[in-house]
Amino acid sequence: MQFLTIFTVSRKQRPAEGDLAKSLPYFPAVGFLIGLCLVYADQALAWVLPHTISNALLVLLAIVLTRALHVDGLADTLDGFMGGADREAKLRIMKDSSIGTAGALGIVFLL
Structure with a gap:
Protein backbone atom coordinates (compact mmCIF):
# COMPACT_ATOMS: atom_id res chain seq x y z
CA MET A 1 0.00 0.00 0.00
CA GLN A 2 2.83 2.36 0.89
CA PHE A 3 4.50 1.93 -2.51
CA LEU A 4 1.32 2.53 -4.51
CA THR A 5 -0.41 5.27 -2.47
CA ILE A 6 0.20 8.22 -0.19
CA PHE A 7 -0.88 6.17 2.82
CA PRO A 28 -5.20 -5.49 -7.12
CA ALA A 29 -6.65 -5.00 -3.64
CA VAL A 30 -4.89 -1.64 -3.32
CA GLY A 31 -6.21 -0.67 -6.76
CA PHE A 32 -9.70 -1.64 -5.63
CA LEU A 33 -9.38 0.56 -2.52
CA ILE A 34 -8.19 3.50 -4.63
CA GLY A 35 -11.14 2.96 -6.97
CA LEU A 36 -13.50 2.79 -4.00
CA CYS A 37 -12.17 6.12 -2.70
CA LEU A 38 -12.73 7.65 -6.12
CA VAL A 39 -16.29 6.28 -6.35
CA TYR A 40 -17.19 7.74 -2.96
CA ALA A 41 -15.58 11.05 -3.86
CA ASP A 42 -17.52 11.08 -7.15
CA GLN A 43 -20.79 10.46 -5.35
CA ALA A 44 -20.08 13.24 -2.85
CA LEU A 45 -18.92 15.75 -5.46
CA ALA A 46 -21.91 15.04 -7.74
CA TRP A 47 -24.18 16.63 -5.17
CA VAL A 48 -22.38 19.97 -5.02
CA LEU A 49 -20.41 20.54 -8.23
CA PRO A 50 -21.00 20.41 -11.97
CA HIS A 51 -19.73 17.25 -13.66
CA THR A 52 -16.86 18.99 -15.44
CA ILE A 53 -15.40 20.34 -12.21
CA SER A 54 -16.00 17.15 -10.24
CA ASN A 55 -14.34 15.07 -12.97
CA ALA A 56 -11.28 17.33 -12.94
CA LEU A 57 -11.10 17.00 -9.16
CA LEU A 58 -11.39 13.21 -9.41
CA VAL A 59 -8.46 13.07 -11.83
CA LEU A 60 -6.47 15.25 -9.43
CA LEU A 61 -7.47 13.02 -6.49
CA ALA A 62 -6.38 9.89 -8.36
CA ILE A 63 -3.02 11.49 -9.09
CA VAL A 64 -2.59 12.60 -5.47
CA LEU A 65 -3.64 9.23 -4.01
CA THR A 66 -1.06 7.41 -6.14
CA ARG A 67 1.67 10.07 -5.76
CA ALA A 68 1.56 10.42 -9.57
CA LEU A 69 3.31 7.06 -9.90
CA HIS A 70 1.64 6.20 -13.20
CA VAL A 71 1.97 9.72 -14.60
CA ASP A 72 5.70 9.65 -13.90
CA GLY A 73 5.99 6.20 -15.46
CA LEU A 74 4.22 7.39 -18.60
CA ALA A 75 6.50 10.43 -18.87
CA ASP A 76 9.64 8.32 -18.38
CA THR A 77 8.50 5.77 -20.96
CA LEU A 78 7.68 8.38 -23.60
CA ASP A 79 10.96 10.20 -23.01
CA GLY A 80 12.86 6.94 -23.41
CA PHE A 81 11.06 5.87 -26.57
CA MET A 82 11.38 9.26 -28.23
CA GLY A 83 14.89 10.13 -27.11
CA GLY A 84 16.99 7.02 -27.17
CA ALA A 85 18.80 5.72 -30.23
CA ASP A 86 19.63 2.33 -28.76
CA ARG A 87 18.41 0.22 -25.84
CA GLU A 88 21.01 1.48 -23.36
CA ALA A 89 20.27 5.13 -24.19
CA LYS A 90 16.52 4.57 -23.78
CA LEU A 91 17.01 2.92 -20.38
CA ARG A 92 19.37 5.71 -19.27
CA ILE A 93 16.79 8.35 -20.28
CA MET A 94 14.00 6.47 -18.47
CA LYS A 95 16.05 6.37 -15.26
CA ASP A 96 16.74 10.12 -15.44
CA SER A 97 14.55 12.04 -12.98
CA SER A 98 13.93 15.01 -15.28
CA ILE A 99 11.03 15.17 -17.71
CA GLY A 100 11.69 15.76 -21.38
CA THR A 101 9.50 17.12 -24.14
CA LEU A 110 -3.23 12.32 -20.49
CA LEU A 111 -4.86 15.06 -18.48
Whole structure:
Protein backbone atom coordinates (compact mmCIF):
# COMPACT_ATOMS: atom_id res chain seq x y z
CA MET A 1 0.00 0.00 0.00
CA GLN A 2 2.83 2.36 0.89
CA PHE A 3 4.50 1.93 -2.51
CA LEU A 4 1.32 2.53 -4.51
CA THR A 5 -0.41 5.27 -2.47
CA ILE A 6 0.20 8.22 -0.19
CA PHE A 7 -0.88 6.17 2.82
CA THR A 8 1.87 5.10 5.20
CA VAL A 9 1.52 1.60 6.61
CA SER A 10 4.90 1.27 8.26
CA ARG A 11 7.34 3.88 9.50
CA LYS A 12 10.19 1.83 8.07
CA GLN A 13 11.65 4.07 5.37
CA ARG A 14 13.27 1.55 3.05
CA PRO A 15 11.68 -1.81 2.40
CA ALA A 16 13.88 -4.85 2.80
CA GLU A 17 15.03 -6.65 -0.30
CA GLY A 18 12.18 -8.79 -1.56
CA ASP A 19 9.41 -6.87 0.24
CA LEU A 20 8.10 -5.36 -2.98
CA ALA A 21 8.01 -8.75 -4.71
CA LYS A 22 6.11 -10.22 -1.76
CA SER A 23 3.55 -7.41 -1.98
CA LEU A 24 2.66 -7.97 -5.67
CA PRO A 25 -0.39 -10.19 -4.93
CA TYR A 26 -1.91 -7.28 -2.98
CA PHE A 27 -1.66 -4.73 -5.82
CA PRO A 28 -5.20 -5.49 -7.12
CA ALA A 29 -6.65 -5.00 -3.64
CA VAL A 30 -4.89 -1.64 -3.32
CA GLY A 31 -6.21 -0.67 -6.76
CA PHE A 32 -9.70 -1.64 -5.63
CA LEU A 33 -9.38 0.56 -2.52
CA ILE A 34 -8.19 3.50 -4.63
CA GLY A 35 -11.14 2.96 -6.97
CA LEU A 36 -13.50 2.79 -4.00
CA CYS A 37 -12.17 6.12 -2.70
CA LEU A 38 -12.73 7.65 -6.12
CA VAL A 39 -16.29 6.28 -6.35
CA TYR A 40 -17.19 7.74 -2.96
CA ALA A 41 -15.58 11.05 -3.86
CA ASP A 42 -17.52 11.08 -7.15
CA GLN A 43 -20.79 10.46 -5.35
CA ALA A 44 -20.08 13.24 -2.85
CA LEU A 45 -18.92 15.75 -5.46
CA ALA A 46 -21.91 15.04 -7.74
CA TRP A 47 -24.18 16.63 -5.17
CA VAL A 48 -22.38 19.97 -5.02
CA LEU A 49 -20.41 20.54 -8.23
CA PRO A 50 -21.00 20.41 -11.97
CA HIS A 51 -19.73 17.25 -13.66
CA THR A 52 -16.86 18.99 -15.44
CA ILE A 53 -15.40 20.34 -12.21
CA SER A 54 -16.00 17.15 -10.24
CA ASN A 55 -14.34 15.07 -12.97
CA ALA A 56 -11.28 17.33 -12.94
CA LEU A 57 -11.10 17.00 -9.16
CA LEU A 58 -11.39 13.21 -9.41
CA VAL A 59 -8.46 13.07 -11.83
CA LEU A 60 -6.47 15.25 -9.43
CA LEU A 61 -7.47 13.02 -6.49
CA ALA A 62 -6.38 9.89 -8.36
CA ILE A 63 -3.02 11.49 -9.09
CA VAL A 64 -2.59 12.60 -5.47
CA LEU A 65 -3.64 9.23 -4.01
CA THR A 66 -1.06 7.41 -6.14
CA ARG A 67 1.67 10.07 -5.76
CA ALA A 68 1.56 10.42 -9.57
CA LEU A 69 3.31 7.06 -9.90
CA HIS A 70 1.64 6.20 -13.20
CA VAL A 71 1.97 9.72 -14.60
CA ASP A 72 5.70 9.65 -13.90
CA GLY A 73 5.99 6.20 -15.46
CA LEU A 74 4.22 7.39 -18.60
CA ALA A 75 6.50 10.43 -18.87
CA ASP A 76 9.64 8.32 -18.38
CA THR A 77 8.50 5.77 -20.96
CA LEU A 78 7.68 8.38 -23.60
CA ASP A 79 10.96 10.20 -23.01
CA GLY A 80 12.86 6.94 -23.41
CA PHE A 81 11.06 5.87 -26.57
CA MET A 82 11.38 9.26 -28.23
CA GLY A 83 14.89 10.13 -27.11
CA GLY A 84 16.99 7.02 -27.17
CA ALA A 85 18.80 5.72 -30.23
CA ASP A 86 19.63 2.33 -28.76
CA ARG A 87 18.41 0.22 -25.84
CA GLU A 88 21.01 1.48 -23.36
CA ALA A 89 20.27 5.13 -24.19
CA LYS A 90 16.52 4.57 -23.78
CA LEU A 91 17.01 2.92 -20.38
CA ARG A 92 19.37 5.71 -19.27
CA ILE A 93 16.79 8.35 -20.28
CA MET A 94 14.00 6.47 -18.47
CA LYS A 95 16.05 6.37 -15.26
CA ASP A 96 16.74 10.12 -15.44
CA SER A 97 14.55 12.04 -12.98
CA SER A 98 13.93 15.01 -15.28
CA ILE A 99 11.03 15.17 -17.71
CA GLY A 100 11.69 15.76 -21.38
CA THR A 101 9.50 17.12 -24.14
CA ALA A 102 7.87 13.79 -24.97
CA GLY A 103 7.08 13.14 -21.31
CA ALA A 104 5.59 16.60 -20.84
CA LEU A 105 3.43 16.21 -23.94
CA GLY A 106 2.29 12.80 -22.75
CA ILE A 107 1.20 14.24 -19.41
CA VAL A 108 -0.66 17.09 -21.14
CA PHE A 109 -2.52 14.66 -23.40
CA LEU A 110 -3.23 12.32 -20.49
CA LEU A 111 -4.86 15.06 -18.48
